[in-house]
Amino acid sequence: MDKKLISEALGCIDEDYIIEALELSGGAYARGKENETMNGRKITKPARILLIAAALAMVMALGVGAYAADVFGFRALILGDPMENVVSLTKAQDVPETLDAAISEKLAASKAAWDEWSEYKTNRPFNMEKPEVYEYIPAGTYRMEVFENSEGGYSASYYDENDELIEEKAMSAEEYEALRAFDEVMIGNFDGYDFNYNVCSEEDADKLEEIAAKYGLVLKRDVNIAWSSETTGQSGENAYTNEELAELTSEKMGNSGNIFAKVPDGFDKAYWYDEGSFCVSFYVTLPSSGEQVTCYGYNSMYGTLYSGREVVAEANVDEFASREYVSADGTVLTILENGSEAYIYVFLEDSFYVQHIGTADMTVKDVNYIADYISYALIGK
């Protein structure tokens, strides 16, 4: 009996059992109730002295060189009330006072602009009619697929929850175009604006541009994606070998050279925007165990409009120890680690780079080894 079968079988369990499990507190499933038990009893947070003891124990476990002295630590990443354990990988949440005030100003402008944009979106009426093709959905439909058929027309296929075809229906080019336009609006990437902005119309686009201009910010548009042919088996225009993909960080992502000091074992993907923000998701084998971990690095430009919620992760902050590390290219990094996950971040001149590593048993040397994969000084235009 393989895992695929078991995972599919579990997908068939009654919704009532899912609802029942959701009654429990804990994690993001019950946001805001993380500190309550199922009986409603509060779990008291450990006293400060215990936290220090735990941090010291963690430092001891992690080895010589780690210390919990950097009080700034997670402040750069945590979204804050009510998401005290949610980390943003796409925008610095706070800036040390020692840094240039211009960085804080740009991040504050981004926050104010996002608040204004959110308020506008909340009050915006929806004025696009649902295409007729959506009016027809056979009973029991779980998903619909549309594809171009051999005659150059289009077909809509309706599947049930077991992925059995219920019905296939021809679709005209006009219907297809209406469907595509509607989906573009619903997904919110009208006219190439990054889908996180949720731009649905010309009016939205004008308003977003107006807000960005008011706060002196630029916008993310037209994401470019590249895949590793070696890792994913994909071929074609956007597929590259691991070495070529590493090289792309120089040529395509606006950096002053290949940011990879070493070619990773593989890539999940890389994507970038013309204004300089980019993501590199890659795999590295840990020297201590031979286990492979995923490293997800994101570079966000200070002068770009971000919500900070584009890519987030959960982290039990109290479990992490913080330390500084000087990378192979001489950049001073902040590293937060708990023995199985780590975050690396650095405030650069024009952008904030943060990288998540996980999840596997990791030593301090493992984390340093991964930190040295990136040439941070080359990031940015």
Added chain:
Amino acid sequence: MDDRELTALFFERSEQAISALEASHGAAAKALAFNVLGDMRDAEECLSDGLLAVWNTVPPTCPESMKAYLLGLTRNCALDRYHLLGAKKRCSRFDTAMDELAYCIADADTAQSVCEAKELGAAINAFLATLAKEDRQLFVRRFWFGDELGDAAKALGMTPQRASLRLFRTKDKLKRFLMKEGML
């Protein structure tokens, strides 16, 4: 916003429906997808797919719980991606949980599966009905949500050791149940 209001927004085809659903339950769905895939960007994309799937199916579907419905659709999107990505990508919490369950209920004398997912799902449903509520919640949190044992234990207000022991007993019961049903 409660489920009734959320469902009403979808039935009205209001644009606020998706953003309201995301605001209410997006974090939970994303956390679930992250458990399955171990990759935040992928989790984001699965959440988007899940939200769109809700939009495409409500109406006519009128879910009892919008949260459970979104989580179910997002989980399916995440599982599709999980199976597509192949072994090299599999290093998530969910993978660990599935390894644990597969090891426990491995076929007694053959590597071949003797049943289909739907049959097995029905049997697991029947088995879950026999469990005490707390054991069932622990099982679902561990194997449906892909929660780490410590998180599932915390949610139930018990120690990880106690949760581990209870889960061990539940898995053992499941194995015996499936053998009795002729599935192992």
